[in-house]
Amino acid sequence: MLINLSHYMSILSGASFLLCACLSFLFIKQADASKSLIKNIFSNSCYLLFISFGIYVYLAISDDFSVEYIANHSNSNLPVFYKISSIWSAHEGSMFVWILFLAIWGYFFNLHKPSNDQIKMTSIGIISLILFGFMVFLLLTSSPFTQILPLAPENGADINPVLQDPALAMHPPTLYLGYVGFVIPFAYSISFLIHEEYSYSWERAIRSWSVIAWSFLTIGIALGSWWAYYELGWGGYWFWDPVENVALMPWLAATAFIHSLKVSADTRAHRSWTILLALLVFSLSLFGAFIVRSGIIDSVHSFANDPERGLYLLAFCSIIVLSSLFIYANKYEKLSSKKSTLISKQSFISINNILFITLIFSTMLGVLYPLIFEYLYNEKISVGAPFYNSIYIPITIIAAVFLVFSIEINWNGSLSKIKLLHPLSFSIIFAFVITLYLYQEFEIKNILLLISLFVGYLIIIRYLFVLFMSKYINIASFCAHFGLGVLIVAISLNSLLSSERVLNLNINETKTYKGINITLEQIKVLNGSNYDSIKGFLKVNDGANQYILEPEKRRYFVRGQITTETDIKVTPIKDIYVTLGDQLDDGSWIVNIQLNYFIRYIWASMIMMALASLFIISNTRRQS
Amino acid sequence: MKNIFKLFIILVPATFFIFFYFYLSEEKIYPGFQTDEFAFPSFYLETLDDEKIFLNEQDLPSTGLLNVWASWCITCLVEHPFLMNLKGKDIKIIGLNYKDERFNAQNWLNKYGDPYSEVLYDPKGSLALDLGVTGAPETFLIHNGKIIAHYSGEVNERVWTETFLPIINKNNIKNL
Numbered sequence: 001m002l003i004n005l006s007h008y009m010s011i012l013s014g015a016s017f018l019l020c021a022c023l024s025f026l027f028i029k030q031a032d033a034s035k036s037l038i039k040n041i042f043s044n045s046c047y048l049l050f051i052s053f054g055i056y057v058y059l060a061i062s063d064d065f066s067v068e069y070i071a072n073h074s075n076s077n078l079p080v081f082y083k084i085s086s087i088w089s090a091h092e093g094s095m096f097v098w099i100l101f102l103a104i105w106g107y108f109f110n111l112h113k114p115s116n117d118q119i120k121m122t123s124i125g126i127i128s129l130i131l132f133g134f135m136v137f138l139l140l141t142s143s144p145f146t147q148i149l150p151l152a153p154e155n156g157a158d159i160n161p162v163l164q165d166p167a168l169a170m171h172p173p174t175l176y177l178g179y180v181g182f183v184i185p186f187a188y189s190i191s192f193l194i195h196e197e198y199s200y201s202w203e204r205a206i207r208s209w210s211v212i213a214w215s216f217l218t219i220g221i222a223l224g225s226w227w228a229y230y231e232l233g234w235g236g237y238w239f240w241d242p243v244e245n246v247a248l249m250p251w252l253a254a255t256a257f258i259h260s261l262k263v264s265a266d267t268r269a270h271r272s273w274t275i276l277l278a279l280l281v282f283s284l285s286l287f288g289a290f291i292v293r294s295g296i297i298d299s300v301h302s303f304a305n306d307p308e309r310g311l312y313l314l315a316f317c318s319i320i321v322l323s324s325l326f327i328y329a330n331k332y333e334k335l336s337s338k339k340s341t342l343i344s345k346q347s348f349i350s351i352n353n354i355l356f357i358t359l360i361f362s363t364m365l366g367v368l369y370p371l372i373f374e375y376l377y378n379e380k381i382s383v384g385a386p387f388y389n390s391i392y393i394p395i396t397i398i399a400a401v402f403l404v405f406s407i408e409i410n411w412n413g414s415l416s417k418i419k420l421l422h423p424l425s426f427s428i429i430f431a432f433v434i435t436l437y438l439y440q441e442f443e444i445k446n447i448l449l450l451i452s453l454f455v456g457y458l459i460i461i462r463y464l465f466v467l468f469m470s471k472y473i474n475i476a477s478f479c480a481h482f483g484l485g486v487l488i489v490a491i492s493l494n495s496l497l498s499s500e501r502v503l504n505l506n507i508n509e510t511k512t513y514k515g516i517n518i519t520l521e522q523i524k525v526l527n528g529s530n531y532d533s534i535k536g537f538l539k540v541n542d543g544a545n546q547y548i549l550e551p552e553k554r555r556y557f558v559r560g561q562i563t564t565e566t567d568i569k570v571t572p573i574k575d576i577y578v579t580l581g582d583q584l585d586d587g588s589w590i591v592n593i594q595l596n597y598f599i600r601y602i603w604a605s606m607i608m609m610a611l612a613s614l615f616i617i618s619n620t621r622r623q624s
Numbered sequence: 625m626k627n628i629f630k631l632f633i634i635l636v637p638a639t640f641f642i643f644f645y646f647y648l649s650e651e652k653i654y655p656g657f658q659t660d661e662f663a664f665p666s667f668y669l670e671t672l673d674d675e676k677i678f679l680n681e682q683d684l685p686s687t688g689l690l691n692v693w694a695s696w697c698i699t700c701l702v703e704h705p706f707l708m709n710l711k712g713k714d715i716k717i718i719g720l721n722y723k724d725e726r727f728n729a730q731n732w733l734n735k736y737g738d739p740y741s742e743v744l745y746d747p748k749g750s751l752a753l754d755l756g757v758t759g760a761p762e763t764f765l766i767h768n769g770k771i772i773a774h775y776s777g778e779v780n781e782r783v784w785t786e787t788f789l790p791i792i793n794k795n796n797i798k799n800l
Binding site for chain 2: 276283290294296310311314317318321322325326328329330333368370371372373374375381382384385386500502562564579581582590592
């Protein structure tokens with residue numbers, strides 16, 4: 001039986017990760033003697049895991065419904081792509097993928113020629129230990145290898161229809177690649193502390209790894225947000241769902257971390273900060289895994305509840321996090337950091353790091369407050385968007401201002417003289433003029449929104465000056481920060497201009513909303529293979545163009561689940577987003593029309609930010 | 625000072641872990657379920673859709689469910705399919721829309737479906753305050769104009785069969 005083979009290979013790889021960890025700690029001071037041995041054992045354990053997963057994928061593609069997990073989450077009618085993605089559609093399989101990605105990162109890191117053997121070997125040991133811990137978790141509490149014996153069902157259960165979507169199929173793997181990628185800075189910085197080789201510049205060795213992981217995290221979050229927008233039919237791009245927040249926290253920490261890493265690599269300042277952030281990022285990733293998989297939180301994302309799993313994960317995560325912090329607490333004083341002056345690029349970056357930490361803590365509070373409240377008072381509450389908005393908006397504005405000013409400062413201090421004809425003055429004037437224009441045009445009353453628009457444009461314009469006027473340009477920095485500017489402007493304009501309206505339309509009736517004529521041409525009842533559906537055909541005329549939008553409402557037989565299939569007309573500045581509602585007693589149909597302005601720019605800017613990592617990697621390669 | 629910092633970075637996460645430990649290992653058999661009886665508070669509210677006025681419990685069905693919800697509440701969205709399920713069994717549910725905006729609430733119902741026979745609109749949470757609601761969702765069982773049980777948190781199949789159904793059977797409630 002192939003599934004048994006896959007199962008045994010997993011067990012074997014778990015055992016050999018343990019062996020690898022033991023050896024590397026045993027020979028912690030003799031890296032030269034043991035390095036090839038440890039390297040080989042680690043690679044081979046990874047191969048075992050890869051083959052085990054490969055077999056599992058093969059079983060999923062070939063519809064082996066004797067495997068309980070595949071029987072529960074796949075179906076022979078699914079296209080191959082979704083048969084594969086069904087592997088990460090629930091807890092057990094997605095945990096398997098999570099571990100696989102951890103091993104893939106470890107594998108490539110292991111191949112990489114190290115600049116310091118000792119530190120690298122110990123980090124491989126730490127990564128092996130983490131892999132071992134998660135393998136034990138997988139095999140003991142959430143095995144995807146359980147079989148249905150003696151008789152396998154003829155076909156698999158229906159997969160959750162909302163999950164049959166390309167963006168969603170790619171969303172978890174991308175996010176996981178980001179989450180687990182931070183195991184490398186985590187392991188490397190602990191190993192750096194253990195060996196006390198403080199003269200070694202560990203920051204350069206992991207810069208590329210951290211930046212790639214950050215990009216995956218960024219793209220993963222963007223994919224999830226994009227999917228929620230068109231599939232769930234609520235028309236928003238961010239919902240402040242606890243699990244979204246749990247992905248946002250490592251992202252914020254990682255953003256602070258890669259900036260701090262740059263400071264430490266170039267100037268040797270703030271080294272203890274950088275290490276603490278490295279520990280924080282991975283700890284928050286583990287926290288994310290814990291929150292989602294322990295069933296502590298009710299969410300669209302969370303998996304089925306099982307207290308045993310929660311307790312195991314809790315114990316394992318607390319060992320990793322507390323022991324790493326313990327090592328840090330005992331060694332950080334020995335990290336001789338160069339003192340930096342108050343007004344210098346690095347001090348501005350650390351101010352922004354503090355702001356980011358503030359955001360992380362506030363978000364953590366928003367996630368945990370309902371839990372603490374429930375524990376103390378036995379009542380459940382939800383913390384919603386108003387809380388987060390009131391924290392994120394002002395802090396983002398302050399951070400953006402520091403960002404713009406940090407362009408004007410050198411690494412070691414001294415604000416370059418800002419004359420009247422300096423690009424910064426022009427940027428401020430231009431941004432001010434644009435904001436003033438928008439203020440006039442749209443009568444914006446919300447002062448925070450105005451300021452956000454102003455700082456967004458300030459970043460964009462200032463970086464355009466950098467792009468066209470400087471002799472030296474750092475493309476990566478340009479991409480990431482220009483992207484951030486676009487993101488701030490897009491979010492502000494989106495919340496300012498977007499509007500929606502619920503219309504009730506009879507057949508062949510036309511109504512007008514903000515200059516857009518909408519005619520309900522017909523309603524058709526359709527029968528899909530596993531659902532009934534009602535489809536509306538709407539003729540939309542926005543003055544310049546005319547097109548048909550076809551929103552749909554489906555009811556799936558098996559779960560009785562109702563899904564709304566939206567239809568969206570994308571134009572450069574706005575989306576026309578239509579969903580179909582119920583039929584009223586008088587025979588008319590509810591149609592919800594939303595005009596979502598600049599929403600595509602939100603994801604585009606995130607992709608742009610993620611692309612920055614490519615330039616950083618090519619830069620690092622050229623330098624070495 | 626440095627020792628305080630050391631202590632701090634270990635103790636803060638340790639506190640979290642200890643809290644989670646207690647949270648996970650606690651024997652929770654529906655702590656949100658209460659069966660204290662009390663009279664339905666006096667109120668004066670509009671309905672969400674047609675702004676019809678509801679005055680006191682006589683305008684409500686004398687026996688039924690009242691569900692506190694809001695469009696901003698994620699747990700309510702999680703709970704929603706089960707309420708639709710109850711509606712399918714012809715169980716009358718009055719919605720109490722809690723600290724919400726009318727437009728958002730109406731949209732929410734249009735998008736996901738409306739499980740309620742009537743929705744009271746309570747933007748300030750005045751009735752909810754008198755009912756002792758601290759957050760959404762919360763579900764009240766009304767019988768002969770009195771509240772005989774309420775559950776704070778998400779009602780699902782398991783909660784329903786293990787908490788509400790026994791009370792319903794005990795009081796011999798037929799046409800909920």
